[in-house]
Amino acid sequence: MISKIVVPNLGATGADVTLVSWLVKTGDYVKAGSPLFSVSTDKAEMEVEAFKDGYLRKILADPGSVVELGEEVAIISDSMEESLPIVIRKSQSLTANRKSTQPKSQSGPEAIVSSHRRSPSTPTQDPHDKLTVDGLLGMFRRMVLIRRFEDYLHQLFLQGLVPGTLHQCQGQEAVAVGVCATLRRDDVMFSTHRPVGHFLAKGTSARSIAAEIWGKATGCAGGKGGQMHLVDVAAGAMPSNAIVGANIPIATGAAIGFRLRGLERIAVSFFGDGTTNIGAFHEGINLAAIKDAPVVFVCENNLYAASTHVSLTMRISEIAERAKAYGIPGRSVDGMDVIAVYDSMAEAVSRARQGGGPTLLEYKTYRYAGHSRGDPGGYRKKDEVQKWRQSDPISRARKSLIEEYQQNASDLDDLEQACQEEVEEAVRFAQASPDPTTESCFGPVYAQRGPT
Amino acid sequence: MGSRKMTMVEALRDAMRLAMRSDSSVFILGEDVGVSGGFGGGFTVTLGLSDDFGHERVMDTPISETAIIGAAVGAAMTGMRPIAEMQYGDFVFCGMDQVVNQAAKMHYMSNGQVKVPMVLRLPVGATTRGAQHGQSTEAWFMHTPGLRVVCPSNPYDAKGLLLASIRDENPVIFLEHKLLYGSKGGRKERTSLDPLAEVPEEDFEVPLGTVAIKREGRDVTLLANMLMVHRALEAAAELELEGISAEVIDVRCLAPLDIDTILESAKKTTRVVIVEEDNLTGGWGAEVAARLAQSAFYYLDKPITRVAAPDTPLPCAASLERAYVPSAQRVIEEVRHLLRD
Numbered sequence: 001m002i003s004k005i006v007v008p009n010l011g012a013t014g015a016d017v018t019l020v021s022w023l024v025k026t027g028d029y030v031k032a033g034s035p036l037f038s039v040s041t042d043k044a045e046m047e048v049e050a051f052k053d054g055y056l057r058k059i060l061a062d063p064g065s066v067v068e069l070g071e072e073v074a075i076i077s078d079s080m081e082e083s084l085p086i087v088i089r090k091s092q093s094l095t096a097n098r099k100s101t102q103p104k105s106q107s108g109p110e111a112i113v114s115s116h117r118r119s120p121s122t123p124t125q126d127p128h129d130k131l132t133v134d135g136l137l138g139m140f141r142r143m144v145l146i147r148r149f150e151d152y153l154h155q156l157f158l159q160g161l162v163p164g165t166l167h168q169c170q171g172q173e174a175v176a177v178g179v180c181a182t183l184r185r186d187d188v189m190f191s192t193h194r195p196v197g198h199f200l201a202k203g204t205s206a207r208s209i210a211a212e213i214w215g216k217a218t219g220c221a222g223g224k225g226g227q228m229h230l231v232d233v234a235a236g237a238m239p240s241n242a243i244v245g246a247n248i249p250i251a252t253g254a255a256i257g258f259r260l261r262g263l264e265r266i267a268v269s270f271f272g273d274g275t276t277n278i279g280a281f282h283e284g285i286n287l288a289a290i291k292d293a294p295v296v297f298v299c300e301n302n303l304y305a306a307s308t309h310v311s312l313t314m315r316i317s318e319i320a321e322r323a324k325a326y327g328i329p330g331r332s333v334d335g336m337d338v339i340a341v342y343d344s345m346a347e348a349v350s351r352a353r354q355g356g357g358p359t360l361l362e363y364k365t366y367r368y369a370g371h372s373r374g375d376p377g378g379y380r381k382k383d384e385v386q387k388w389r390q391s392d393p394i395s396r397a398r399k400s401l402i403e404e405y406q407q408n409a410s411d412l413d414d415l416e417q418a419c420q421e422e423v424e425e426a427v428r429f430a431q432a433s434p435d436p437t438t439e440s441c442f443g444p445v446y447a448q449r450g451p452t
Numbered sequence: 453m454g455s456r457k458m459t460m461v462e463a464l465r466d467a468m469r470l471a472m473r474s475d476s477s478v479f480i481l482g483e484d485v486g487v488s489g490g491f492g493g494g495f496t497v498t499l500g501l502s503d504d505f506g507h508e509r510v511m512d513t514p515i516s517e518t519a520i521i522g523a524a525v526g527a528a529m530t531g532m533r534p535i536a537e538m539q540y541g542d543f544v545f546c547g548m549d550q551v552v553n554q555a556a557k558m559h560y561m562s563n564g565q566v567k568v569p570m571v572l573r574l575p576v577g578a579t580t581r582g583a584q585h586g587q588s589t590e591a592w593f594m595h596t597p598g599l600r601v602v603c604p605s606n607p608y609d610a611k612g613l614l615l616a617s618i619r620d621e622n623p624v625i626f627l628e629h630k631l632l633y634g635s636k637g638g639r640k641e642r643t644s645l646d647p648l649a650e651v652p653e654e655d656f657e658v659p660l661g662t663v664a665i666k667r668e669g670r671d672v673t674l675l676a677n678m679l680m681v682h683r684a685l686e687a688a689a690e691l692e693l694e695g696i697s698a699e700v701i702d703v704r705c706l707a708p709l710d711i712d713t714i715l716e717s718a719k720k721t722t723r724v725v726i727v728e729e730d731n732l733t734g735g736w737g738a739e740v741a742a743r744l745a746q747s748a749f750y751y752l753d754k755p756i757t758r759v760a761a762p763d764t765p766l767p768c769a770a771s772l773e774r775a776y777v778p779s780a781q782r783v784i785e786e787v788r789h790l791l792r793d
Binding site: 188190220221222224225229231232233238239241243246248249250251252253254255256257258260261267279280283284286287290291443444445446447448449450 | 476477479508509511513514516517518519520521522523524525526527528529530531532534549550553554558559560561562563564565566567568569597598600619620621622
């Protein structure tokens with residue numbers, strides 16, 4: 001549950017008080033009754049306490065700012081996974097200056113930037129200027145969560161503790177996170193057999209994913225899906241698809257439906273380099289193109305279709321070139337740079353939302369792990385893996401946060417540690433959850449018709 | 453509102469028009485379905501609908517069966533009620549992944565989080581076009597959990613079943629026999645039956661999961677669908693002259709299957725002949741026979757008999773096709789054989 005923290009009536013005579021300082025930081029778990037922030041009124045300086053337990057998710061008023069009684073100054077929630085409403089702070093510029101020497105913002109990592117379109121009044125040469133520190137921190141946190149989740153699962157897998165299959169995405173986090181950060185909650189995302197990163201990026205809880213992998217009743221699909229078939233419709237994460245290419249026409253259809261109804265929603269299809277050779281890719285993108293469907297096609301080119309190198313499956317070096325065949329824009333982008341992913345995706349999303357039709361985005365990325373469990377990746381040279389690891393998306397975002405956004409390394413360490421704890425807690429939850437009932441095997445095969 | 457005589461094509465078109473008027477989430481997509489000056493899909497079923505509803509809601513597509521079905525799946529999963537058309541039922545195999553792996557499984561795989569309320573219309577039946585333009589494909593879908601399979605034999609059922617299918621919350625495979633359409637002009641089939649029927653002009657539904665007893669009888673039960681219903685009725689009329697009373701049941705919906713009505717009839721007549729246009733092996737008749745064997749075995753006086761197409765691809769020549777597709781005469785002979793001693 002999301003709760004707002006407002007400035008209480010402090011018995012002040014004036015309508016406004018000054019928020020002096022925050023006593024907790026974003027991501028902290030606060031207990032009811034513990035102090036959250038201090039304010040000064042015309043009478044005194046005092047501390048305001050939390051009225052309930054929860055995670056401090058977002059701070060909406062900076063220290064030193066004047067706030068009204070009853071004004072919302074922060075958001076807390078029962079879990080770190082609940083999506084926050086987008087709040088635009090009227091008083092603040094949404095555009096962070098990467099080179100600024102402003103004091104470190106205390107705003108939290110959850111605030112995925114609310115303005116990805118460049119304001120016409122603030123033209124800038126540097127596309128990175130579009131990202132606030134909150135935005136980058138939010139994406140950093142998501143990437144770390146994915147990496148920790150996948151690494152922890154791998155560790156457990158090696159101990160024989162993970163049931164079912166496993167398709168991991170270490171190395172590809174920037175694509176999942178940069179793409180999903182540009183989406184609204186009701187935009188729909190169609191994922192693949194390697195869905196964990198996409199789902200964590202779109203806002204599905206680590207708990208429900210872990211429980212699904214463990215085949216438990218508490219899993220996002222009640223144990224019916226497994227690792228390849230995650231689903232979280234409330235978060236706009238549609239059932240992930242383990243048939244290569246199948247989600248391309250499906251995403252197109254969702255987008256066509258949105259357009260027919262005059263909705264501003266868009267659809268996103270994730271797929272790999274191998275998918276661009278299957279017929280559904282051609283049919284789906286072509287149909288989307290001729291119908292101006294609001295859909296973005298996101299190719300995660302990790303160079304390998306299972307074990308087969310991309311050079312063995314096509315004669316072009318840039319998959320984005322295939323966009324030309326459909327008369328739509330196509331771009332090849334560094335998929336190890338979350339900011340570049342974010343920027344390119346934001347542009348494609350904006351085009352789709354404004355009726356400009358689909359875009360094919362190729363993100364050049366790499367999966368550190370094998371294709372699936374039991375694939376040690378013997379078809380790749382060690383130095384190739386090493387080379388890609390040197391442009392690790394998480395390391396790069398971290399460097400950027402410290403050097404350009406003036407973030408404190410130890411705060412980032414804390415954030416990483418919090419992600420680790422979240423992941424381990426999610427797995428404990430999964431392991432402790434009950435198996436689905438035997439009866440649940442038999443349904444639901446058919447949806448029931450409601451009253452007409 | 454009264455009723456009027458309609459062909460199957462008119463009844464189907466009427467159903468789609470009513471559904472589109474009453475629900476803005478209903479739209480049509482397929483090849484040649486809405487082209488101005490075109491022919492309204494393979495068999496004129498959608499003729500004129502793009503004039504009424506525009507080219508957005510009667511959406512022409514490229515020759516891309518995977519994309520047609522896949523787009524219907526995606527639209528259905530996110531709030532629409534698409535009606536997708538295959539120009540010929542045989543072409544569904546180009547998009548079979550979207551039917552079997554996607555449409556049919558999404559509700560279950562997502563543990564009920566999504567539903568796929570779509571209709572996939574398939575013109576079927578042998579019409580001297582050979583092996584790739586005339587198959588009866590219903591058994592492929594009856595085997596797949598998650599799909600409804602509907603196969604009307606007459607204009608009244610066509611309208612009522614199509615309206616019920618559009619409003620069902622699941623993917624419905626809706627088979628239409630080309631010899632029953634009553635298409636006009638250049639799209640008319642030379643050997644077509646084109647049944648006309650009095651069909652209410654109002655909005656009505658025939659519930660899915662029902663069969664229809666077309667003729668009551670005492671001595672034998674004939675189970676048939678689509679064109680074969682007409683062959684069975686022709687056989688029953690002929691058999692009556694010989695003093696044999698045949699009950700004819702139109703199995704107009706294969707999934708869900710109203711096995712109870714079928715069992716009841718079988719127990720009454722003690723003899724069953726299943727008439728299907730599909731190949732013999734693994735056809736819908738095989739499933740019905742198995743269920744009869746399990747649940748009505750002790751009531752039956754004679755082995756359950758199937759009259760079906762042989763296990764070969766469909767030939768093209770009219771003479772060969774006549775030999776291939778079950779005729780009323782073959783049904784009569786099988787019944788006579790069953791009643792001989």
